[in-house]
Amino acid sequence: MMNLQRRLFAEWLGTAFLLAVVVGSGIMAERLSGGNVAVALLANAIATGGGLIALILTFGGISGAHFNPAVTLAATIRGELSHQDAGLYVVVQIIGAFCGVAAAHGMFSEPLFFASQHIRTGPAQWWSEFIATFGLLAVIFGCSRSRPEAVPFAVACYIVAAYWFTASTSFANPAVTLARAASGTFAGIRPIDAPGFILAQLAGAIAATWVFGWLLHDKAALSLDLMANAGEDRTAAPLKD
Structure with missing residues (x-):
């Protein structure tokens, strides 16, 4: 039970820091970019990637560093x-x-929560979220099989890239989507648009799980554990009690 409590606390804290990075860097980027959206997005993407590496390395050995219902x-x-x-x-x-x-809002003197007006909807956006989430799970599955120690860096690199090659800027995370609907900032999404994103993300996660279950075939070798040390004692791993 204590092990589960630690894992849950790690997931809570890690996800909180992830959103602080995503939203906080979005606010800072928007304020400093002088209205240049491309520069703001680049800064937001780089900060998110750096944050992901640090957070996965920090919490991976405790909870698996999911920070994402799609991964779970x-x-x-x-x-x-x-x-x-x-x-x-x-x-x-x-x-x-x-x-x-x-x-994040508190650090920048914004209201703690305020609904976003950032429109993100339509088939292109939903397809982008499917692709973004499928790719994220693909990276986790593939790297966990061949290079477990590289997973934090591979995930971060993929997300930075996906910020730019997807029309939706790659949320790829239902928890992130819900929370960003409560942020009327650069990183936000209208609450009414969130369900479409979440359905696409879950579909992408399910599709990736099926495809890579077949592609890699060896189910025992597939692990969603994001620990940097591949040889760590599995009794402490997050995916089994």
């Missing part, structure tokens, strides 16, 4: 996380995401 869903489909634990992971991830948004 994939772990559950794989049988690497119980349904009960998965539900708790998702709850603390969502709570952590909103805490991170509030923390």
Whole structure:
């Protein structure tokens, strides 16, 4: 039970920091870019990538550093996380995401929560989120199989790239999507647009889990554990109690 509590706390704290990075860097980028949206997006992407590396390395050995219900869903489909634990992971991830948004807003003297007016909807945006989430899970699956120690860097590089090659700027995370709907800043999304993103993200996660389950074939070798040390004692791993 204590191990589960530590894992849940790590997921809450890590997700909170992730959103603080995403939203806080978006606010800073918008304020300093002089209205140049490309520069603001570049700064936001680089900060997010750097934050991801640090956070996955920090929390990977405790909880697996999911910070993302889509990753948790994939772990559950794989049988690497119980349904009960998965539900708790998702709850603390969502709570952590909103805490991170509030923390970022507080640092920049913004209201703790205010609904975004940033329009992000339509088939191109939904398809982008499917692709972004599929690719994220693909990177996790593939690197966990061949180079587990490289997962934090591979995930960060993919997200930085996906900020630019997707029309949606790659949310790829239902908890992030919900929390960013409560941020009327550069990183926000209208609350009415969030459900379409989330459905596309979950579909992308399920598709990637199926495809890479077949592609890599060896189910025992596939692990969603993002620990930097591949030889770490599996009794401490986040995907099994």
